[in-house]
Amino acid sequence: xxxxxxxxxxxxxxxxxxxxxxxxxxxxxxxxxxxxxxxxxxxxxxxxxxxxxxxxxxxxxxxxxxxxxxxxxxxxxxxxxxxxxxxxxxxxxxxxxxxxxxxxxxxxxxxxxxxxxxxxxxxxxxxxxxxxxxxxxxxxxxxxxxxxxxxxxxxxxxxxxxxxxxxxxxxxxxxxxxxxxxxxxxxxxxxxxxxxxxxxxxxxxxxxxx
Amino acid sequence: xxxxxxxxxxxxxxxxxxxxxxxxxxxxxxxxxxxxxxxxxxxxxxxxxxxxxxxxxxxxxxxxxxxxxxxxxxxxxxxxxxxxxxxxxxxxxxxxxxxxxxxxxxxxxxxxxxxxxxxxxxxxxxxxxxxxxxxxxxxxxxxxxxxxxxxxxxxxxxxxxxxxxxxxxxxxxxxxxxxxxxxxxxxxxxxxxxxxxxxxxxxxxxxxxx
Numbered sequence: 001x002x003x004x005x006x007x008x009x010x011x012x013x014x015x016x017x018x019x020x021x022x023x024x025x026x027x028x029x030x031x032x033x034x035x036x037x038x039x040x041x042x043x044x045x046x047x048x049x050x051x052x053x054x055x056x057x058x059x060x061x062x063x064x065x066x067x068x069x070x071x072x073x074x075x076x077x078x079x080x081x082x083x084x085x086x087x088x089x090x091x092x093x094x095x096x097x098x099x100x101x102x103x104x105x106x107x108x109x110x111x112x113x114x115x116x117x118x119x120x121x122x123x124x125x126x127x128x129x130x131x132x133x134x135x136x137x138x139x140x141x142x143x144x145x146x147x148x149x150x151x152x153x154x155x156x157x158x159x160x161x162x163x164x165x166x167x168x169x170x171x172x173x174x175x176x177x178x179x180x181x182x183x184x185x186x187x188x189x190x191x192x193x194x195x196x197x198x199x200x201x202x203x204x205x206x207x208x209x210x
Numbered sequence: 211x212x213x214x215x216x217x218x219x220x221x222x223x224x225x226x227x228x229x230x231x232x233x234x235x236x237x238x239x240x241x242x243x244x245x246x247x248x249x250x251x252x253x254x255x256x257x258x259x260x261x262x263x264x265x266x267x268x269x270x271x272x273x274x275x276x277x278x279x280x281x282x283x284x285x286x287x288x289x290x291x292x293x294x295x296x297x298x299x300x301x302x303x304x305x306x307x308x309x310x311x312x313x314x315x316x317x318x319x320x321x322x323x324x325x326x327x328x329x330x331x332x333x334x335x336x337x338x339x340x341x342x343x344x345x346x347x348x349x350x351x352x353x354x355x356x357x358x359x360x361x362x363x364x365x366x367x368x369x370x371x372x373x374x375x376x377x378x379x380x381x382x383x384x385x386x387x388x389x390x391x392x393x394x395x396x397x398x399x400x401x402x403x404x405x406x407x408x409x410x411x412x413x414x415x416x417x418x419x420x
Contacts, residue, residue, distance in 0.1 A: 007253075033292050033306070035245035037254035043217075044247035044254050048290035048310050080258035082243050084398075085338050087416065090346035091330070092356075094338055096243070100258050120301070128295050128304055128391075135386050136300035146302075164403040176345050177410050181338075181420060182398030188294075193374040193388040200387050206297065210391060 007104050008157035018158040027101040027158055028053050028079055032127050036060060037076040038107075051077070052122025056153040058103060059110075059119035064147045077103040077151055084183050088165035089176040095161060097180060103156045110148040119148045130205030217314050218367035228368040237311040237368055238263050238289055242337050246270060247286040248317075261287070262332025266363040268313060269320075269329035274357045287313040287361060294392040298375035299384045305371060307390060313366045320358040329358045340415030 018024075034051045037044060052059045058077060084097035110116050117138075124132045138146070165178050190202060190210050228234075244261045247254055262269045268287060294307035320326050327348075334342045348356070375388050400412060400420050 007250075007255075032295070033290055033308075035247075035256050035258075035288055035290070037245075037247045037256035037286075039249060039252075039254050040217075042249075043284045043314065044249050044286045045217075045314075046245050046247035046256050046286045046288040046312065048245075048288060048308065050306065074253045076247075076254045076256045078245055078256040078258060080243055080245070082395075084401075085242075087338060087341060088345065090348070090352075091334055091342055092346075092348050092352040094334060094341060094345075096260065096337070098243075098258070102256065104253065104255075124301055124304060127306070128297060131297060131304060132301055135298065135304075136302075136381055136384060138300070138302050142300075142302040164401075164405070167405075171346055172405055172407075174346060175407070175410055177412050177416065178403040178406055180401040180403075181416065182401060183395060184398055185292075185393060185395050188392030188394055191294075191374075191390040191392060193390075195374070195377075195382055196388055197382075197385070200385055202387050206387065206391065 005104075005155050008102070008155055018160055023158045023160070024101055024153065024156050025053070027081065027099045028058070030081060030099070031079040034060075034077050034079045037078070039074065050123050050127050051079075052119065052124070052126040053153070054118060054122050058151045058153055059122050060107070060149045060151065061120060061123055062147050062149075064145055066147065073107060075105060075107045075151060082183050083162070085181040086161075086165045087177070087179055087181060089167045089171040089174045089178050093165055093167050093171075095165065097161050097163070097182075099158075099160045101156060101158050103151060103153060105151045105155055107149040107151050110150050115150070116143065116146075116148045119150065120146065129209075130203065134203055134205070215314075215365050218312070218365055228370055233368045233370070234311055234363065234366050235263070237291065237309045237370075238268070240291060240309070241289040244270075244287050244289045247288070249284065260333050260337050261289075262329065262334070262336040263363070264328060264332050268361045268363055269332050270317070270359045270361065271330060271333055272357050272359075274355055276357065283317060285315060285317045285361060292393050293372070294390045296371075296375045296390055297388055299377045299381040299386040299388050303375055303377050303381075305375065307371050307373070307392075309368075309370045311366060311368050313361060313363060315361045315365055317359040317361050320360050325360070326353065326356075326358045329360065330356065339419075340413065344413050344415070
């Protein structure tokens, strides 16, 4: 179960809140981009970036010079999937079907070399599974240029909306079409690098994904 | 042109920065969900939510009770489109093709009734064009329950990455497949509300979209 704190207790749309840890994992594991919120110069900054998960730790990375990550500190990481537009009989009851997770925590700068490598591997596996083994591993210079942050999956909320619109009872009599327009993300066909040498086959893990 | 401030000046990957106002508009106009960053109790909070644009103003809405929006104040609004996974010859040079916009500003609580309606209409049009005219308009109770915020599109940065991986020159000799796995969002077939009355046709603006 996810613990409830004053930040993760849902004040709005409580019926959309899920509290199983597996719900959190499934929202995170289905995504590729998170939105990382940090405070810089007393103002909020929201950065789109990749991430990876190992059990109850979320890993993020960036350039070791990035001012947004250098300081660590309090962060909020949000992952959102838009699953459809909910077309109601009134403007007010229009909505989205979605799955989202919000994680609050202190970002820890990872220094241990083995944990840094494991974190980077998790981030690569999230975006491009199979590629860690298939491509050249990070060298010392690249590792030095990379900052790895860890956020514990300790304080989190998960919200999911599915299904048909919820209209005001009297609006169901209106002659207005209502329902859901589903939204999905799909992969397109692989585009080879123009500099790809002849005779290098598409590896199976990429062929399977497109 | 977008003005450059200390927040919107890109420190990393400068070659991905775009400075035309039309680039900002096109990233915003292609999206449906933004990630709104605010500070609550001294910590960052990142909320996925809908939005709309009228010229140089971004509109957001929420419940008039939502603690995340009630206070107004400094916000950062980020809209991100993932266009593909960039598969490089080294782990380090893996990347994403994306379009993103980050807007910094003071959120103004909209009080003027005409601007409130216009803002709500822009938000509806962004998510579900044609539905404002086709469905029941907001009534006084619904309007009272809705907070509308305006953020000026004055301080913003736009970043876009497209195309093939950029590998280290010596890595091009590796026998590693490299290229791009494109990612697209598509609409699925409309799903009628189970409570939809017989004989209500799908309106043309929805039929055209699916």
